[in-house]
Amino acid sequence: QSALTQPPSASGSPGQSVTISCTGTNSDVGVYNYVSWYQQHPGKAPKLMIYEVSKRPSGVPDRFSGSKSGNTASLTVSGLQAEDEADYYCSSYAGSNNNYVFGTGTTVTVL
Amino acid sequence: EVQLLESGGGLVQPGGSLRLSCAASGLTFNSYAMNWVRQAPGTGLEWVSAISGSGGSTYYADSVKGRFTISRDNSKNTLYLQMNSLRAEDTAIYYCAKARRVCSSTSCYTYYYYGMDVWGQGTTVTVSS
Numbered sequence: 320q321s322a323l324t325q326p327p328s329a330s331g332s333p334g335q336s337v338t339i340s341c342t343g344t345n346s347d348v349g350v351y352n353y354v355s356w357y358q359q360h361p362g363k364a365p366k367l368m369i370y371e372v373s374k375r376p377s378g379v380p381d382r383f384s385g386s387k388s389g390n391t392a393s394l395t396v397s398g399l400q401a402e403d404e405a406d407y408y409c410s411s412y413a414g415s416n417n418n419y420v421f422g423t424g425t426t427v428t429v430l
Numbered sequence: 431e432v433q434l435l436e437s438g439g440g441l442v443q444p445g446g447s448l449r450l451s452c453a454a455s456g457l458t459f460n461s462y463a464m465n466w467v468r469q470a471p472g473t474g475l476e477w478v479s480a481i482s483g484s485g486g487s488t489y490y491a492d493s494v495k496g497r498f499t500i501s502r503d504n505s506k507n508t509l510y511l512q513m514n515s516l517r518a519e520d521t522a523i524y525y526c527a528k529a530r531r532v533c534s535s536t537s538c539y540t541y542y543y544y545g546m547d548v549w550g551q552g553t554t555v556t557v558s559s
Contacts, residue, residue, distance in 0.1 A: 320491060320492055320493075322474070351543075353543045353544065353545075355545045355546070357475070357546075359475075364525055364549040364550065364551055364552060365467075365475065365525070365527075365546075365549055366549070367530075367545050367546055367547045370530060370544065370545030370547075371544075371545065376530075376545075376547055406474075408474060408475050410475075410477070412543035418477065418480070418489050418490070418491065418543075419465075419477040419480070419489075419491075419542065419543055420477065421467075421474060421475040421476060421477060422474070423474055424474040424475070
């Protein structure tokens, strides 16, 4: 169960967009559409931002969007706001043997 | 409002045992699969274990298989994680998290990998001599 690969950091100015990648394999991201994204502020529990690759739970701003191509999923935050500064983790179902895996995490900084 | 409240964390010696609890409120508990996720100090999230709504199916990460046991008491709306043979590398904040449920026109389904839409505040486990 190797962690999915994310860049350690990403940044953008207020109002700009930032995209975070999440690279897996053809045993997880590449074959299942059960990719989720979580936002975590320091000292807080994670919050679900995207599920099933591109769907947003109610209450999550439409500035957050998800997509997938091959073995790589992506989270895009448009119109960056100060409160978007946080750690972001992707996750994916990995089948009945490998079960479930999180990404390595990306710290988003709003400049 | 759905709430999850973990308890049972603490300091334990290597090789020791601990049982975590997660009390759920504001939902029909047996309708949802549940997960345990941990976060070691200064590191990322790690999925630990999951259980179906009925409790009949359980799933474990390789790192805890054979040492941890997940269970639930639906009559008490409570999720558990029994942790045995604890190691220093098990030191972490342990979160319980509720899985989403998807409903069609005829039925509803909940699987642990549907996305975790409600999380507890976490309970800290420290394994040290």
